[in-house]
Amino acid sequence: MKPTIKDVAKHANVSIATVSRILNHTSVGYSTKTENLVRQAVEELGYRPNAVARGLINNKTQTIGVLFPDVSGMLTSELLYGLEEVAHRCGHSVIFCNTSSSGEKTLDYLQLLSEKRVEGVIFGSSLLTETYYNAITAMNIPAVLVSTKSKKHPLPYVKVDDKDAAYTATAYLIKKGHRRIAMLSGNPDDSVAGKPRIDGYREALLDSGLKGEDSLVFAADGFSYEDGRSLFTQFYETATDVTAVFAASDEMAVGALSTAYQMNVRIPDQLSIIGYDNLKISEMAIPPLTTVEQPLRDMGKKAAELLFEGMETGTPGKSIIMPHRIIERQSVKQLV
């Protein structure tokens, strides 16, 4: 088996206490001679301190847990990228949990993370239910929400203001001369990414003296490519005189783009489309998709920073609203 601190001590003819002291640069009490002796022993034995034992004694595992409903989504991966980066910088590992949007799996994981004594939890992209919240508070460690939020529960979150961002997208379309604008939306009952975006869209319309007709918002259950496709078909069969559409996600927008292509409607000449997220696919789309950016990696970073702050100070820290902005590409046409 792996050598332990005892083996090193024996090998160097010193006590384990001395070895520990030297390896942790703790106290100033040891001679250069013994230090060399010990370091050499460490080298020869290929000794690596056991983080598990260390974790047991000082109650610190240097690990955080991260829960996402869908690892394979491009949105999640970007968030994860940012998270991991700062976690690593802060000397922490991340245990990564794919909840598959399953309540049971989420609870399961929370319990597991609790047993593993992670020092903090980041919960991403999905609704924080009462049960989850209870499980998290029972863990008695800091937690932060990313790309989601909770009205009822006082956990700090990092996200853009969805309503505001949707407002910006819609206002952009209006500024470009569009008057009849449809929306491809997620689930209106989704109070974090669904309803707020619809509200923002509607408010922008109203603020410009346009009317927000219900018949112009097409809602799906989720925000997927497929949702975008079917919504676009619905839209195209129903709506008339629309010159622009705001899709609540880039995946949806790309779905719309594809379907439009197949239906021979030319983007942006016959119809303008704006997306939401600024995923890599929006850049790769044909035509390149104009969209409102969420700074995903930064959000991941900020969330981790917020968590570490909470771990150090012992107090939750303040939620962060991230800025959003329009990325102009080629899917929106300026109307005369």
Place this chain on the structure above:
Amino acid sequence: MKPTIKDVAKHANVSIATVSRILNHTSVGYSTKTENLVRQAVEELGYRPNAVARGLINNKTQTIGVLFPDVSGMLTSELLYGLEEVAHRCGHSVIFCNTSSSGEKTLDYLQLLSEKRVEGVIFGSSLLTETYYNAITAMNIPAVLVSTKSKKHPLPYVKVDDKDAAYTATAYLIKKGHRRIAMLSGNPDDSVAGKPRIDGYREALLDSGLKGEDSLVFAADGFSYEDGRSLFTQFYETATDVTAVFAASDEMAVGALSTAYQMNVRIPDQLSIIGYDNLKISEMAIPPLTTVEQPLRDMGKKAAELLFEGMETGTPGKSIIMPHRIIERQSVKQLV
């Protein structure tokens, strides 16, 4: 702080040994009465066993480490999805490490994982250098490679046969009537995903009595969208009479698609394109991209299964070549 087994014992008026026995369903030696007592105490105190302490005593952390050069790539996310799924099923957590293709970071991580006493390691998508290999063997735990392999080092791997898959892609193009076929390739010095794919392409050509001209393979450093774009431009300025191109990755193929679109070359009417990977974007592309599929999620699963097998048996296990197949969509035209 969190309640310990001691608290539970005290609360239930039994010894910690009894609590341990009951919680681990170990031995048959305890009465239903005490069991109830203990369970109730656990409930009341909200006790969760400390996996760290447990890990210390039985030298098992129930976690594995996973290293990837790029979390945010869609390829990686799919692999990760599969990995995580079986890890979870096997009662293990995954510590997720983004190496950013940096040698130093990789070594760093390996060391960290070693200290954290993970029980196995999965190394993905990048070249296994001598140093990495040494670091891994020094950890003295099973390791498996996914979406990469090593000629020099005897670690089991899970991947498709790149040469074979490239052969299939090229042969498909030939079957469709194409005779002059270009290739957009990764780095020819890359012995795992670079050269083999070029070899497969060339061999298919030769086997059909066509000549594999060097001037028809355009190589980049990587496999990115941007690489695809610039390669396509190069290709288009140089090559003549080509009717089809084989791109060594879907991202490259999509880059080619975009560039082609901007140059007004119509796919597949004027030029056919086939990709490699079958990422989600290939389905979302315009036109939908014909490509050769790597069963990414399955590869992730298999890799994890292979690792767990190794952890149980103590022997490495056999490498797995995953099947590949053509996914026919609309980017390749049948020539008369």
Place this chain on the structure above:
DNA sequence: TTGAAAGCGATACCAA
């Protein structure tokens, strides 16, 4: 059926 006690590998306090 139950309890006492010896570790697992490290840290940190108290003496020497």
Place this chain on the structure above:
DNA sequence: TTGGTATCGCTTTCAA
């Protein structure tokens, strides 16, 4: 400058 030892929370003999 060093060593002995209690301790972290748990599992697992060995006795009772």
